[in-house]
Amino acid sequence: MTARTTDPARHxxxxxxxxxxxxxxxxxxxxxxxxxxxxTVYNTIGAMATLAHRLPQALDHIALALADLHKAGHLTADHxxxxxHTTTAVAALREAEHLAVALTEALERAHAATGPLxxxxxxxxxxxx
Numbered sequence: 001m002t003a004r005t006t007d008p009a010r011h012x013x014x015x016x017x018x019x020x021x022x023x024x025x026x027x028x029x030x031x032x033x034x035x036x037x038x039x040t041v042y043n044t045i046g047a048m049a050t051l052a053h054r055l056p057q058a059l060d061h062i063a064l065a066l067a068d069l070h071k072a073g074h075l076t077a078d079h080x081x082x083x084x085h086t087t088t089a090v091a092a093l094r095e096a097e098h099l100a101v102a103l104t105e106a107l108e109r110a111h112a113a114t115g116p117l118x119x120x121x122x123x124x125x126x127x128x129x
Contacts, residue, residue: 012058015051036124038117045114049107055100063093 022044026034035041066086069075075082 037119038114039119042111042114042117045107045111049104049111052100052104052107055103056097059093059097059100063090063097066090066093 028034035044066089070082070086075086077085
């Protein structure tokens, strides 16, 4: 196995932080929605669909790594057996893969449905166009 200089867990942690920042940036206000234009909605859904599309492979890599660690005899468990915990974790990761595929498909439908939408409301004076 090749030694890695970077903890791979930092990448999903950064993605989670990015989604948290998005959630904060898009909180609705009393003056209206934080996402003012359908083009922004379309682009955001597209980006989220891309993220979801990449999840099954990432989840597969985690399941394979865990299975390899188990097969090599490199796991212990505080209770139960490593086999019990590995089997449960890998099954849950496989389920998550299927759910990520369903999420991707739903986001792709939402993306396609928002593509034809345009904005016809008032134009704020302070926006750059």
